[in-house]
Amino acid sequence: MDDDKPDRSDPPLNGWKEIAAYLGKSVRSVQRWEASLGLPVHRIRTPDGHIVYGDRAEIDAWRRQLDAPPVPEPEDPLDPESLPETDPPPPPVPRPAPPRVPRAWLVGFAVACLTLFLSGLALGSWLARPSPLATDVVLTGRFLQGVNPVGAVAWSHEFDGDVSGVGPRPLLVDVDGDEQAEWLIGVHYQARGSQAATSDGLYCITQDGRRKWVVRPDQNLTYPDRTMSAPWVMTNFTLSPGKPRTLWVSYAHHTGGSSFVLAVSSSGTPELRYVQFGRIYALEHWSTPSGGVLAVGGASDEHKRATLALLPDTDPPSSYPIDDPRRATCRECPRHTPRRVFLFPESELTVANHELHPYVVNITTVGPALKAAISQGGGRSQVFLSPDFTINFFDFTQNYWGAHKSLEAKGRLDHPAEDCPDRRATQLIREWTADEGWKRWAITPGGKSGPARLLADDEGM
Numbered sequence: 076m077d078d079d080k081p082d083r084s085d086p087p088l089n090g091w092k093e094i095a096a097y098l099g100k101s102v103r104s105v106q107r108w109e110a111s112l113g114l115p116v117h118r119i120r121t122p123d124g125h126i127v128y129g130d131r132a133e134i135d136a137w138r139r140q141l142d143a144p145p146v147p148e149p150e151d152p153l154d155p156e157s158l159p160e161t162d163p164p165p166p167p168v169p170r171p172a173p174p175r176v177p178r179a180w181l182v183g184f185a186v187a188c189l190t191l192f193l194s195g196l197a198l199g200s201w202l203a204r205p206s207p208l209a210t211d212v213v214l215t216g217r218f219l220q221g222v223n224p225v226g227a228v229a230w231s232h233e234f235d236g237d238v239s240g241v242g243p244r245p246l247l248v249d250v251d252g253d254e255q256a257e258w259l260i261g262v263h264y265q266a267r268g269s270q271a272a273t274s275d276g277l278y279c280i281t282q283d284g285r286r287k288w289v290v291r292p293d294q295n296l297t298y299p300d301r302t303m304s305a306p307w308v309m310t311n312f313t314l315s316p317g318k319p320r321t322l323w324v325s326y327a328h329h330t331g332g333s334s335f336v337l338a339v340s341s342s343g344t345p346e347l348r349y350v351q352f353g354r355i356y357a358l359e360h361w362s363t364p365s366g367g368v369l370a371v372g373g374a375s376d377e378h379k380r381a382t383l384a385l386l387p388d389t390d391p392p393s394s395y396p397i398d399d400p401r402r403a404t405c406r407e408c409p410r411h412t413p414r415r416v417f418l419f420p421e422s423e424l425t426v427a428n429h430e431l432h433p434y435v436v437n438i439t440t441v442g443p444a445l446k447a448a449i450s451q452g453g454g455r456s457q458v459f460l461s462p463d464f465t466i467n468f469f470d471f472t473q474n475y476w477g478a479h480k481s482l483e484a485k486g487r488l489d490h491p492a493e494d495c496p497d498r499r500a501t502q503l504i505r506e507w508t509a510d511e512g513w514k515r516w517a518i519t520p521g522g523k524s525g526p527a528r529l530l531a532d533d534e535g536m
């Protein structure tokens with residue numbers, strides 16, 4: 076027992092919220108810290124689930140142990156910056172180490188904590204029964220836990236083995252249009268011994284913990300020389316607007332190679348909608364004047380370029396256009412091609428950083444426009460498309476030049492970022508349309524000479 080530690084006069088921290096407030100972090104952060112950094116947290120089993128509490132002295136000791144050197148915020152396994160396939164991007168806020176808190180601030184903090192504690196007491200009778208509705212979900216060890224607004228575990232699912240999150244962060248949305256929100260959660264099952272790993276699952280779970288459906292593809296892609304089959308790795312998912320919603324989930328083969336997109340109905344029925352030779356990282360549904368379009372971003376392994384495919388909702392299933400006539404498509408690959416495909420410029424950063432090729436890492440809508448972020452060599456460039464699908468802007472971002480400088484410092488680039496010829500050079504973007512095949516566009520970075528200009532066939536680049 077703890078009887079040999081008499082100084083336990085401080086009240087415990089009740090629930091995730093108080094633990095989070097004590098550490099000055101979000102609930103999600105401290106839950107991650109429990110899993111990744113061993114933050115000491117206790118649970119008492121109750122008829123309604125678990126009560127979570129923390130001991131200040133234990134947490135202080137844990138923090139002291141980690142404090143030298145200062146602890147950076149641990150990499151979030153669901154963070155878009157650490158996993159290129161995730162979406163949406165966070166604003167580029169630098170992540171400070173936990174601050175050394177000034178004493179005056181601590182006093183204010185203590186008062187705030189006391190206030191929180193007292194308001195917690197006042198609400199106590201309301202919250203005596205933990206709400207069964209999860210407003211947060213956490214994957215830890217072999218459990219998926221729904222956490223209610225007071226930080227108590229509302230429900231818990233146990234898997235056969237350890238699991239972790241994949242795709243974007245879990246979403247709480249009304250999938251089927253019944254005015255009740257459901258959780259959409261990407262789950263990766265850790266391989267267990269010699270047991271073959273299964274494909275990642277997309278779970279739809281009601282807020283009170285009932286599993287509505289799970290999608291776990293068992294897709295085969297049969298090429299003349301090989302068959303790609305499960306396990307498939309989920310890279311992203313997104314939803315289109317409307318009632319009910321359609322979900323889109325992208326999977327890549329665990330060895331690389333081909334990727335595909337499933338359209339999933341609100342009742343969980345999947346349909347193969349798109350196959351690409353190369354990894355898919357990004358999905359975004361884009362509402363345009365001509366209708367809804369699924370934007371799919373990633374890499375074309377045939378072209379060694381970053382690519383963006385645009386698939387109108389009303390088009391039939393499609394496969395990426397193959398240029399090389401000797402390269403066969405797969406037996407299951409849909410025969411149609413996407414309405415539009417873009418291939419973005421190569422980059423010296425990719426070569427300098429020993430990467431295979433750039434890839435579209437993230438797609439977002441910005442007002443009526445679509446923005447694709449392209450990752451290369453640790454930096455990013457970006458392209459904007461107008462709602463009529465014209466290319467209206469291309470530029471290198473600040474972090475592109477940051478990556479440029481760090482590659483200079485390693486001796487992998489022979490010129491400074493300030494004098495980089497790419498700053499002024501015309502960039503070539505290729506576009507494939509189902510009607511006209513390949514076209515080439517020229518655009519100057521930073522919008523200096525307007526939108527992209529269509530190149531004639533005899534204009535060499």
Ligand SMILES: [Zn+2]
Pocket residue numbers: 423479488490491492494495496497
């Ligand atoms: Zn350069």
